[in-house]
Amino acid sequence: MELTRRSFVKSTAVALASAAAAGTLAGCSSLAGTGADAAASGEGVKTVGVCRFCGCGCGVIVEAKDGKVVSVTGDPENGSSRGLNCVKGYYLAGALYGEDRLTVPLIRDDKATKGTPDGLREATWDEALDLVAGKLRDTWKADKSRLAFWGSGQQPIVEGYCTAKFWKAGLLSNNIDPNARLCMASAVVGFMNVFQTDEPAGCYADIDETDVFVTWGANMAEAHPMLYSRLTARKLADSAVRHYDVTTMTTRTSASADKVITFRPGSDIAIANAIANYLIVHDKYDHDFVADHVQFKQGTENIGNATDDGYDKSDIGQAVDNVEPITFEAFAARLAPYTLEYASELSGVPVEDIQELAEVFADKSRRVLSLWTMGVNQHNRGTWMNHCIYNIHLLCGRYALPGDGAFSLTGQPTACGTAREVGTFSHRLPADLVVKNPDHRRYTEAVWDLPNGYLDAIETPGYHTVKMFRELSKGGIDFLWSAHNNWAVSMPNLTRFLGRGDLKGINDAFICVAEVYPTLSTQYADVVLPAAMWVEREGAFGNGERRTAVFEKAVDAPGDAKWDLWMLMEIAKRVLAGEQIGGEDAFDHLFGAWYDADAAAFKGSDREVCASIWEEYRTFSNPDLNPDAAAINTEAKLKMEAKQLAPYEEYIHNHGLTWPVREVNGQWLPTLWRFCDGKQEDGFDQYGIEAYGEHDKAGGVSFYKSADKKPSVVFRPWEPPAEEPSDEYPFWFCTGRLLEHWHTGSMTRRVPELDRALPEALLDMNPADCERLGVTDGDRVRVTSRFGTCDITVSTAGRTRPPAGMVFAPFFAEETLVNLVVQDTYCPLSKEPDFKKTCVSIEKIEG
Amino acid sequence: MENEKVVISSLVVEARLAEVEAVAATLAQMEGVEVHEVNGYKIVVTIEASSTGASHEISSRFIQIPGVLNVNLVYVNFEDETLG
Numbered sequence: 001m002e003l004t005r006r007s008f009v010k011s012t013a014v015a016l017a018s019a020a021a022a023g024t025l026a027g028c029s030s031l032a033g034t035g036a037d038a039a040a041s042g043e044g045v046k047t048v049g050v051c052r053f054c055g056c057g058c059g060v061i062v063e064a065k066d067g068k069v070v071s072v073t074g075d076p077e078n079g080s081s082r083g084l085n086c087v088k089g090y091y092l093a094g095a096l097y098g099e100d101r102l103t104v105p106l107i108r109d110d111k112a113t114k115g116t117p118d119g120l121r122e123a124t125w126d127e128a129l130d131l132v133a134g135k136l137r138d139t140w141k142a143d144k145s146r147l148a149f150w151g152s153g154q155q156p157i158v159e160g161y162c163t164a165k166f167w168k169a170g171l172l173s174n175n176i177d178p179n180a181r182l183c184m185a186s187a188v189v190g191f192m193n194v195f196q197t198d199e200p201a202g203c204y205a206d207i208d209e210t211d212v213f214v215t216w217g218a219n220m221a222e223a224h225p226m227l228y229s230r231l232t233a234r235k236l237a238d239s240a241v242r243h244y245d246v247t248t249m250t251t252r253t254s255a256s257a258d259k260v261i262t263f264r265p266g267s268d269i270a271i272a273n274a275i276a277n278y279l280i281v282h283d284k285y286d287h288d289f290v291a292d293h294v295q296f297k298q299g300t301e302n303i304g305n306a307t308d309d310g311y312d313k314s315d316i317g318q319a320v321d322n323v324e325p326i327t328f329e330a331f332a333a334r335l336a337p338y339t340l341e342y343a344s345e346l347s348g349v350p351v352e353d354i355q356e357l358a359e360v361f362a363d364k365s366r367r368v369l370s371l372w373t374m375g376v377n378q379h380n381r382g383t384w385m386n387h388c389i390y391n392i393h394l395l396c397g398r399y400a401l402p403g404d405g406a407f408s409l410t411g412q413p414t415a416c417g418t419a420r421e422v423g424t425f426s427h428r429l430p431a432d433l434v435v436k437n438p439d440h441r442r443y444t445e446a447v448w449d450l451p452n453g454y455l456d457a458i459e460t461p462g463y464h465t466v467k468m469f470r471e472l473s474k475g476g477i478d479f480l481w482s483a484h485n486n487w488a489v490s491m492p493n494l495t496r497f498l499g500r501g502d503l504k505g506i507n508d509a510f511i512c513v514a515e516v517y518p519t520l521s522t523q524y525a526d527v528v529l530p531a532a533m534w535v536e537r538e539g540a541f542g543n544g545e546r547r548t549a550v551f552e553k554a555v556d557a558p559g560d561a562k563w564d565l566w567m568l569m570e571i572a573k574r575v576l577a578g579e580q581i582g583g584e585d586a587f588d589h590l591f592g593a594w595y596d597a598d599a600a601a602f603k604g605s606d607r608e609v610c611a612s613i614w615e616e617y618r619t620f621s622n623p624d625l626n627p628d629a630a631a632i633n634t635e636a637k638l639k640m641e642a643k644q645l646a647p648y649e650e651y652i653h654n655h656g657l658t659w660p661v662r663e664v665n666g667q668w669l670p671t672l673w674r675f676c677d678g679k680q681e682d683g684f685d686q687y688g689i690e691a692y693g694e695h696d697k698a699g700g701v702s703f704y705k706s707a708d709k710k711p712s713v714v715f716r717p718w719e720p721p722a723e724e725p726s727d728e729y730p731f732w733f734c735t736g737r738l739l740e741h742w743h744t745g746s747m748t749r750r751v752p753e754l755d756r757a758l759p760e761a762l763l764d765m766n767p768a769d770c771e772r773l774g775v776t777d778g779d780r781v782r783v784t785s786r787f788g789t790c791d792i793t794v795s796t797a798g799r800t801r802p803p804a805g806m807v808f809a810p811f812f813a814e815e816t817l818v819n820l821v822v823q824d825t826y827c828p829l830s831k832e833p834d835f836k837k838t839c840v841s842i843e844k845i846e847g
Numbered sequence: 848m849e850n851e852k853v854v855i856s857s858l859v860v861e862a863r864l865a866e867v868e869a870v871a872a873t874l875a876q877m878e879g880v881e882v883h884e885v886n887g888y889k890i891v892v893t894i895e896a897s898s899t900g901a902s903h904e905i906s907s908r909f910i911q912i913p914g915v916l917n918v919n920l921v922y923v924n925f926e927d928e929t930l931g
């Protein structure tokens with residue numbers, strides 16, 4: 001870099017960081033990317049973006065020059081991150097420019113080469129698309145139950161929307177599910193059961209306002225760096241702020257904790273129930289809040305474990321969603337066995353610590369914020385544990401209030417936006433609608449302009465993720481399309497899904513993978529479609545606080561890589577050729593507003609295409625845009641506008657907005673604190689409460705989306721984990737994510753320096769266990785469960801510090817496939833697998 | 848050196864108030880790191896290094912300094928790397 005340029009870049013760097021730190025040096029550089037100043041200084045073109053990596057959804061300003069991304073800056077105007085990124089931001093460009101980026105379609109001619117890096121040859125787009133579409137169409141015509149789409153919480157919103165529309169309306173199939181099933185499904189079912197709406201009431205600003213943090217099964221420091229930064233900033237700003245880390249092992253997140261409460265795996269429900277019981281027994285719950293806002297229930301119990309394939313169809317599997325109303329007294333009686341002593345016995349946590357935590361919730365002079373992630377969700381009782389956290393917060397009147405709430409954190413950049421809000425699940429339709437509900441199908445038919453009753457064909461949910469891959473491995477799937485994910489690394493029980501050695505199901509199926517880099521999943525693909533990535537096209541993400549944000553296109557995709565949306569349109573066009581909907585060409589009917597099938601091209605720029613799709617999608621939450629939908633909305637009392645989305649351009653101007661977004665005097669105003677009364681201008685849910693809720697209820701909140709405006713506190717008992725340590729398998733094995741690598745590493749492991757920072761997946765062990773087994777740091781061991789086995793290197797100096805009897809490994813490394821060992825037992829309600837509690841043996845590999 | 852390859856980034860390091868000056872002093876001694884401002888518990892630093900990888904390696908050592916609670920990246924310019 002030339003010296004003048006270097007000094008300009010540096011002063012820009014200083015000014016931006018100073019501004020982010022609210023310091024005094026912000027004014028000493030021109031930040032504008034335009035005008036004569038910019039030209040002289042060699043500035044590129046700046047676009048608004050969102051980080052590609054995690055569910056925090058930090059805003060970034062992307063600068064491009066000569067067709068390449070040359071800098072990224074934390075976007076100060078993004079309300080989620082306010083100018084700060086985490087160190088993963090270093091790799092936003094590197095992730096685009098890895099050497100082995102896929103740039104040409106690839107076809108496998110010989111299925112015998114599956115599972116190897118070889119056997120894929122280059123092909124033209126026409127050949128690849130004809131092949132994929134031909135296989136999909138043949139499967140569709142022969143037996144619709146044998147096709148599947150596995151999507152992602154990383155697929156941008158409009159792409160997910162179009163995929164769902166193609167699958168549900170075009171193919172009339174519900175065999176579509178996202179990888180978000182592996183991370184957020186328990187949170188979703190929890191939300192639906194408790195509030196009848198899939199959304200957190202709070203927002204990230206709660207972190208800045210609370211007095212006590214309680215993290216439950218969450219390693220925010222590694223998995224949600226920006227939010228953890230806000231947590232520590234809050235602690236630094238006020239020394240009275242406390243943090244309780246409720247966890248099964250010490251992690252980096254424990255560093256900021258005033259107290260680390262380490263519990264025996266699977267006993268969290270006992271602790272939560274003991275807290276709820278304590279609040280009631282000692283009359284420390286919020287009587288007004290309970291009277292105004294809560295209904296009590298109990299549900300089906302002794303539900304066993306969803307380990308066998310027949311579980312979902314078994315009598316108990318069919319009954320798991322049942323609940324019945326009970327009185328407060330009956331609820332209290334159900335909780336009564338959960339004394340502090342009983343919870344202590346089950347969890348190994350001292351009685352005093354559980355009591356101290358209960359007192360935190362009881363003390364109304366301080367605000368309390370619960371935060372949780374995969375320890376709670378990836379749990380054989382994940383849905384129940386979500387319930388139990390809300391139970392505590394609802395009992396003590398701490399929900400939907402600034403700084404006083406329960407906030408489910410999200411892992412993937414758009415698990416909320418695409419998987420959940422769009423509804424790319426096997427049982428859902430867009431905007432919280434579900435296939436089983438006739439009114440929901442009618443509403444969707446109205447928005448999609450389908451004949452009345454058209455969607456009755458999909459009233460039965462399709463395959464959820466684990467079922468989908470169980471079927472694939474058994475030979476029950478003929479066509480699988482997987483996009484924006486890496487199933488061959490991220491699925492649990494890979495021993496089973498990679499064919500238990502014979503690979504029959506996977507070899508026989510036709511697998512199409514849309515990807516940006518070669519992965520283990522592309523090794524099982526029959527066709528690989530090279531995709532444009534991140535800012536190589538326009539897209540939108542929905543992050544963990546209901547914030548929708550657009551990332552603009554900044555550069556072109558390399559080689560022949562294409563926008564996924566284009567691939568989808570081209571395949572849909574071929575599959576639907578000759579089909580009709582309501583007497584019109586089916587493809588044109590569904591997608592003709594933005595795609596010209598004959599020209600094989602979009603009708604307009606990326607911006608126009610995204611805006612056009614968005615306008616259709618947002619009709620779901622703005623029924624007034626469609627008279628038929630409006631009529632159904634009124635008649636069936638769907639309250640669809642409760643989740644109102646704004647016109648597309650608003651998201652760009654505002655650098656993201658949290659829904660519901662309300663139009664007030666020509667301005668679109670976001671909502672930060674949902675169900676909380678107050679001025680819309682200040683971020684409260686004024687218009688929602690005026691339309692549907694009630695003023696002057698306890699706490700100044702009104703849960704107008706819940707049945708009878710009362711969320712459900714459901715008694716959920718402690719039931720044991722699917723497996724418990726035994727002589728044969730004496731250790732708990734927990735898997736998770738670490739800061740440098742993101743999920744399966746398909747993006748972050750392309751960046752050599754990032755890979756060096758964390759080169760190998762290590763098995764974190766307790767020194768006492770190492771001594772007992774005669775292993776030391778650097779030794780290789782074989783980890784075996786009743787599901788499978790995997791070799792790995794031991795470390796006692798790793799990021800996590802498990803207690804004796806427990807070990808941890810991250811799942812990013814394809815050469816250390818820890819998921820070969822992990823059980824595919826899932827929460828019976830959410831169908832989300834338990835990645836945290838497989839029982840294993842550990843043996844030293846001599847040599 | 849006129850055309851040396853350089854990645855320039857800026858960060859806000861957050862440290863316990865009692866230790867912020869000591870942390871700033873330690874940071875300032877690290878190669879390629881410059882401290883520009885201390886504002887409460889926040890320290891504004893830049894890193895100049897030969898690659899994003901080297902920059903990341905330096906920034907990931909910050910968290911080991913006693914008193915540091917957080918490392919936020921604000922800006923990174925890697926034009927020498929991506930434009931080759």
Ligand code: SF4
Pocket residue numbers: 051052053054055056057058081084085086087088089224225226227
């Ligand atoms: S916290 Fe997540 S979204 Fe924010 S910069 Fe880091 S990886 Fe990206």
